[in-house]
Amino acid sequence: MNDLLLNIKGLKTYFNLTRGVLRAVDGVDLKVGAGEIVGLVGESGCGKSVLARSVLRLLQHPGYIAAGEIIYEGTDLSKLPDEKMREHRGKKIAMVFQDPLGYLNPVMKVGSQIEEALRIHRPNEDPGKIIPLLLESVGFPRSARIWDRYPHELSGGMLQRVIIALAISCDPRLLIADEPTTALDVTIQAQVLRLLKRLCKEREMAMLLITHNLGIVADTCDRIYVMYCGRIVETADVFSLFEKPYHPYTRGLLEATLSIDEFRENLTTIEGTVPDPINLPPGCRFAPRCSAARLVCTQADPPCLTIDALKEHVAYCWIGTAEYEKSAAPLTTAI
Amino acid sequence: MPYLSLEGVAHMSEANGTIMKAENVVKLFPVKKSSLLAALTRKPPDYVHAVDGVSLDVQVGDTIAIVGESGSGKTTLARVMLNLIEPTSGKVIWRGKDVSTLDKNELFQFRKDVQIIFQNPGGALNPRKSIFRILSEPLKLHFNIKSGSELVDRASEALLAVGLNPAIHLDRHPHEFSGGQRQRICIARALSLGAKIIFADEPVSSLDVSIQAQILILMKKLKEEFGLTYIFVTHDLALTRSFASRVYVMYLGEIVESGPVEDIFMEPLHPYTKLLLASTPVPNPKRARSRETIIPVGEIPSPINPPPGCRFHTRCALAKAICKTAKPVVKTVGNRSFACHLVN
Numbered sequence: 030m031n032d033l034l035l036n037i038k039g040l041k042t043y044f045n046l047t048r049g050v051l052r053a054v055d056g057v058d059l060k061v062g063a064g065e066i067v068g069l070v071g072e073s074g075c076g077k078s079v080l081a082r083s084v085l086r087l088l089q090h091p092g093y094i095a096a097g098e099i100i101y102e103g104t105d106l107s108k109l110p111d112e113k114m115r116e117h118r119g120k121k122i123a124m125v126f127q128d129p130l131g132y133l134n135p136v137m138k139v140g141s142q143i144e145e146a147l148r149i150h151r152p153n154e155d156p157g158k159i160i161p162l163l164l165e166s167v168g169f170p171r172s173a174r175i176w177d178r179y180p181h182e183l184s185g186g187m188l189q190r191v192i193i194a195l196a197i198s199c200d201p202r203l204l205i206a207d208e209p210t211t212a213l214d215v216t217i218q219a220q221v222l223r224l225l226k227r228l229c230k231e232r233e234m235a236m237l238l239i240t241h242n243l244g245i246v247a248d249t250c251d252r253i254y255v256m257y258c259g260r261i262v263e264t265a266d267v268f269s270l271f272e273k274p275y276h277p278y279t280r281g282l283l284e285a286t287l288s289i290d291e292f293r294e295n296l297t298t299i300e301g302t303v304p305d306p307i308n309l310p311p312g313c314r315f316a317p318r319c320s321a322a323r324l325v326c327t328q329a330d331p332p333c334l335t336i337d338a339l340k341e342h343v344a345y346c347w348i349g350t351a352e353y354e355k356s357a358a359p360l361t362t363a364i
Numbered sequence: 365m366p367y368l369s370l371e372g373v374a375h376m377s378e379a380n381g382t383i384m385k386a387e388n389v390v391k392l393f394p395v396k397k398s399s400l401l402a403a404l405t406r407k408p409p410d411y412v413h414a415v416d417g418v419s420l421d422v423q424v425g426d427t428i429a430i431v432g433e434s435g436s437g438k439t440t441l442a443r444v445m446l447n448l449i450e451p452t453s454g455k456v457i458w459r460g461k462d463v464s465t466l467d468k469n470e471l472f473q474f475r476k477d478v479q480i481i482f483q484n485p486g487g488a489l490n491p492r493k494s495i496f497r498i499l500s501e502p503l504k505l506h507f508n509i510k511s512g513s514e515l516v517d518r519a520s521e522a523l524l525a526v527g528l529n530p531a532i533h534l535d536r537h538p539h540e541f542s543g544g545q546r547q548r549i550c551i552a553r554a555l556s557l558g559a560k561i562i563f564a565d566e567p568v569s570s571l572d573v574s575i576q577a578q579i580l581i582l583m584k585k586l587k588e589e590f591g592l593t594y595i596f597v598t599h600d601l602a603l604t605r606s607f608a609s610r611v612y613v614m615y616l617g618e619i620v621e622s623g624p625v626e627d628i629f630m631e632p633l634h635p636y637t638k639l640l641l642a643s644t645p646v647p648n649p650k651r652a653r654s655r656e657t658i659i660p661v662g663e664i665p666s667p668i669n670p671p672p673g674c675r676f677h678t679r680c681a682l683a684k685a686i687c688k689t690a691k692p693v694v695k696t697v698g699n700r701s702f703a704c705h706l707v708n
Contacts, residue, residue: 072572072573072574073572184663186663187663214599214664215433215599215601215640215643215644216433216639216640216643216660216663216664217660217663218643219642219643219645220659220660223659241572242645243647244602244646244647244652245645247647247648247649247652248645248646248649248652248653268649268650271647271649281574282573282574283647285573285576286573287600287602287603287605287606288602288605288647288648289601289604289629289641289644289646290605290646290648290651292605292606292625292626294606296580296606297577298574298575298577298578298581299574299577300578302542302544302575
């Protein structure tokens with residue numbers, strides 16, 4: 030990893046609901062180096078989007094950051110006053126969402142919407158010069174005059190490229206992309222992913238890519254975090270994670286993922302379902318679904334094991350520890 | 365399992381062969397114009413060419429996948445084959461009969477035999493009805509069952525077959541279930557009528573990876589148990605590879621390539637099939653970084669006035685002059701077919 034751009038330490042984001050406290054993010058450590066593409070994978074409800082929104086402090090009531098630090102270029106964003114935070118949003122860290130149409134004003138031309146961002150963050154420059162260049166850099170020829178169009182005139186793939194142009198308009202050093210291609214067709218998805226990779230390289234921009242699709246992370250990312258029930262369960266360099274997954278959840282996910290490259294006679298699955306986020310099980314949160322779980326797994330939080338220091342491969346799991354070996358035989362808990 | 369297995373046995377004795385067929389199906393939707401504009405321009409109305417001359421053959425026990433991007437007409441084709449909408453021209457043949465000419469009794473049999481499960485199982489279940497009522501209503505209609513206990517028996521049996529617990533689940537309502545469980549209920553409803561052919565329109569794309577695998581395992585098991593025939597409508601090529609036996613690739617209302625799944629994936633012939641495969645991410649970082657990359661050009665054109673000649677020529681990197689003018693004929697080699705000027 031090059032110099033550190035974003036360093037999240039022990040982040041906890043909670044939602045106070047009438048039923049109880051929902052621990053959406055519960056003690057997450059995550060790092061993004063300058064120019065690095067980091068993937069954050071997990072199933073729906075694991076807290077990956079809340080984590081992303083916490084970084085930009087885009088949480089809606091009743092969500093709040095309960096503890097932890099979000100250090101971006103030496104500043105702790107979690108303790109920054111609101112006015113100062115505005116200078117970071119869009120300018121230093123930009124975000125791209127799954128549904129582009131929901132984030133564009135339907136009654137405003139695309140060009141004016143980009144201009145708005147430029148007027149706030151780059152007031153001394155001429156938007157008329159920058160906007161065509163920006164749209165060109167996301168693959169629209171100048172002759173298409175996209176800035177003159179309204180959002181409804183564009184297709185989903187084009188809108189997502191407009192959103193990306195908007196996101197990079199203020200030269201952020203970090204782009205957070207939350208399921209940027211989930212709503213798109215595969216061929217358009219390939220175009221958008223290629224565009225994001227190219228922009229990261231050209232602009233030396235880092236990206237935190239949030240997705241549930243393991244194919245996309247394998248294709249795009251340098252390093253991966255796997256999240257389950259509000260916690261990171263494993264992190265590693267992309268090659269190390271796919272070759273030697275350590276955590277049973279990561280292994281289960283990889284085995285359940287189908288590929289166009291091979292015919293799977295016997296599909297495998299992770300039994301059971303994700304626990305209720307308000308009543309999370311004690312100890313390792315994956316233990317109720319884990320076929321290798323022992324008594325110790327259900328009693329205490331798993332330790333942080335270094336699998337491969339060189340590849341920054343770390344897993345949060347009891348398997349392989351002395352306590353695990355000593356622990357009672359596998360539990361037969363009902364799922 | 366008395367009721368379900370009886371249906372299954374009856375089915376197994378049936379001779380192998382074609383159970384359903386689409387012959388040159390065309391479905392055009394007129395594009396509405398204001399009457400004033402139509403009167404002023406005096407032009408014939410425009411049509412969306414949703415399905416344009418598709419023939420498809422379903423063998424007993426097949427798992428067919430109709431793949432393509434959104435707007436390729438795959439769902440419209442399924443709706444025509446399900447006799448939910450009438451084709452503009454062409455025929456759908458079911459057990460040797462044209463489905464548009466079925467009489468009342470035959471239509472009842474068709475509706476029992478041919479079932480569908482949808483992408484969004486929540487939307488396919490009435491939120492105000494208990495699971496028992498959801499399952500018993502079609503049973504009452506099709507089997508004319510009056511006895512409450514027989515309805516409970518049949519509904520319980522269907523729930524057991526999909527891995528749910530009738531003792532707990534029969535009295536619950538759809539909102540009390542997760543997405544995966546709801547899809548199981550939809551499958552149970554199809555099974556309880558003794559379905560032979562199940563159309564599955566993106567059955568797992570709204571579910572998480574681990575839940576997807578659970579549903580697919582269930583569907584595979586049920587297929588063997590009850591001798592089902594599946595027709596998948598999907599954009600997911602990875603699923604197709606492991607699940608389907610025969611693939612039809614659709615683009616702008618036409619089938620551009622079809623054949624056995626292994627052949628199509630090992631050696632795709634049509635440039636569009638190649639593009640689809642190259643665009644699908646593979647969960648293997650080494651392979652993802654070393655495989656051939658095809659840069660997809662542009663987006664799928666509008667199905668109103670689709671491009672002349674080969675409909676794919678606007679996005680095809682290999683397109684020649686002939687592709688822009690002449691429609692490619694469908695060539696058949698062995699059990700594969702494709703429509704491309706440049707492949708022989």
